[in-house]
Amino acid sequence: EPEVTQTPSHQVTQMGQEVILRCVPISNHLYFYWYRQILGQKVEFLVSFYNNEISEKSEIFDDQFSVERPDGSNFTLKIRSTKLEDSAMYFCASSDFGKREVTGELFFGEGSRLTVL
Amino acid sequence: GQNIDQPTEMTATEGAIVQINCTYQTSGFNGLFWYQQHAGEAPTFLSYNVLDGLEEKGRFSSFLSRSKGYSYLLLKELQMKDSASYLCAVSTDTGFQKLVFGTGTRLLVSP
Numbered sequence: 001e002p003e004v005t006q007t008p009s010h011q012v013t014q015m016g017q018e019v020i021l022r023c024v025p026i027s028n029h030l031y032f033y034w035y036r037q038i039l040g041q042k043v044e045f046l047v048s049f050y051n052n053e054i055s056e057k058s059e060i061f062d063d064q065f066s067v068e069r070p071d072g073s074n075f076t077l078k079i080r081s082t083k084l085e086d087s088a089m090y091f092c093a094s095s096d097f098g099k100r101e102v103t104g105e106l107f108f109g110e111g112s113r114l115t116v117l
Numbered sequence: 118g119q120n121i122d123q124p125t126e127m128t129a130t131e132g133a134i135v136q137i138n139c140t141y142q143t144s145g146f147n148g149l150f151w152y153q154q155h156a157g158e159a160p161t162f163l164s165y166n167v168l169d170g171l172e173e174k175g176r177f178s179s180f181l182s183r184s185k186g187y188s189y190l191l192l193k194e195l196q197m198k199d200s201a202s203y204l205c206a207v208s209t210d211t212g213f214q215k216l217v218f219g220t221g222t223r224l225l226v227s228p
Contacts, residue, residue, distance in 0.1 A: 035216075043160065043204065043218040056215055091159055104208065105150065106216065108159035 002026045004109035006092050012115045013082055021077045021112045023092030031095040032075045033106065034067065036060070036088040043091070049075065082116045089113050119143045121219035123205050128225045129195055137190045137222045139205035150216060151179050151190045152204040160204055164190070192224075200226045 005024045013019050025032050034046040047057040047067055054067065066078045075094075079086055090113075093106040120142045129135040141149070148167040152160035166172055166181035166188060178191040190203055202221040209217055 042220045043206075043216075045215045045217070048215060056210075058215070104148070105162040105165060106160075108161070110159050 002107075004092055004094055004107050006090075006109035006112050008112055009110065010113045010115070012117065015084060015116055016081050019079045019082055019086075019114060021079075021090050021092075021114070023075045023077070023109055024073050025075055025092065025094030026096070026107055027073070029094035029096045029107070031055075032069070033093040033095070034077045035091045035093060035108075037091065037111075038088045046077075046090075079114075082114075084116050087114055087116045119207075119209065119217045121205055121207060121217060123203075123219040123222045125220070126223045126225070128227065131195055131197060131226055131228050133195050134191065134193050135195060135224065137192070137203050137205075137224065139188045139190070139219060141186050141188070141205070141207050141219075143207050143209050143217060145209040146183065147208040147210055149179075149181055149188050150206045150208065151177075151188075152206060152218075154202045154204055154221065156201075163203075195226050197226050197228070200224060 007022045032049040035043050037043045045058050047061045048055045049067055064080045068076050089111040091111045092109040095104055095106050122140045150165050151163040153163050154160045163177055164179040166179050169181055169183055171178055171180045176193045181188045202223045204221045205219040206216040
């Protein structure tokens, strides 16, 4: 069964360092997302991406964050200068909404745990 | 603002039925989703409601009342593996661009 894959599964970094989290969405999906979940808290939307551009972003997604689809398969989230409060599980998701208009369910990857020291 | 409320924790015994409630107040509404999340894992899709009424899917059913801003997830014939968090999420625009999640209900199923 097709799945969303994410790397790395866990990254530890120093405050102020740049981090890139990578995702390979399901191949025929058109919509891509990043969500994050701080330990013990709710899943929060960061950004959605469609047709090679950001379609919506949340207040969390400030200038320190960027997303890119550098080739036909990868979807990356970059945090330019990490802060302690960026420590969280980052989930990539993709959706085939547009092909199956009924649900638009999200398919989540297993997540990348980011620890900022 | 966006507000989605669920109970924090529930307990039930194997073989029983449990109902997890969710109330929402959002700026837009284009459907309500339920996801299951085991500890340390990704959320997985359970159900979707956009019209009022009950959607049944095996042991799981989900109900929606748009006028009351209310949904519930019903789990029947509980199994130990159903111990997980259950996340209520609302799609707030027509493009399924963004889901707003509740804090989740942690369900513990005991023998």
